[in-house]
Amino acid sequence: MSKVASALGGARFDGFASVSEIGPLGMITLRAKPDVKGLAAAVKAVTGTKLPAQRRVERAGDKVAAWMSPDEYLLILPYAEVKAALATLADKLAGQHHLAVDVSDARAVFRIEGAEAAQVLMKLAPADLTALEPGEIRRTRIAQVAGAFWADETGFTLVCFRSVAGYVMGLLSHSAQPGSELF
Amino acid sequence: MLLLECPYCGVKAEETELTAGGEAHLKRFGPGSSGEEFEAYMFARKNPKGVHFERWRHAYGCGKWFLAARCTATLEVFGTYPAQTTEPPADLVEKIKAKRPDWKGTK
């Protein structure tokens, strides 16, 4: 098996906030309506979390379940566990209308950390960062490309497509330039 | 700047997170219809100055189509609602009538 590499090899920039590319992370797109029988149990079996409600991100250790749309969830887990997780989902949701796909290699993931981390994103996304609640995911536009982010105690996790990882790293680094704080 | 709340996400999305889809509640005329009907379906649009019903797609979000009622002259947004309907919700129509007494309604 070939060696797994993240999009930018763990690139890092330290400005008024720190930006780092993390991963590789395991990611599964799970499409199913919330009333699908056994869905909550299937998600719990894979991530250890409850089924996220509208716009919510549920965390359990290093695993995450995020609400992406009324019939889509994003499950994040260690890269090596994806295959087993897909088998678990197929087993728990057998016969139910759903779709579970490994999208780990289609994505890039960043961490933006520091007291002023929110300002890095305020410059790049047309989203109201002051209205973003802890544990709330915001899918939006990061300058010219699609992305999604959510906050935790130490900063933000941002997900985008792997094909634009270099562009997004450039955006985040430029936005975090020392001296360019908004307030 | 135009902010529309996606009825599926509850996100107040900014115009550039959305894709505009033109006039809402068009009745399709396909095979078997007259030339005049098909031409009107394809090309004729109300294009009013005032109350307008529109299709929008939450392109940088859930990806779903929804509908919005807004004023093309003032950009006032009266409301948004899911696309699984052939006409605007009654409560939204009432709300618009209260704000725009001169408005002739959707018919």
Ligand SMILES: [Zn+2]
């Ligand atoms: Zn939406």
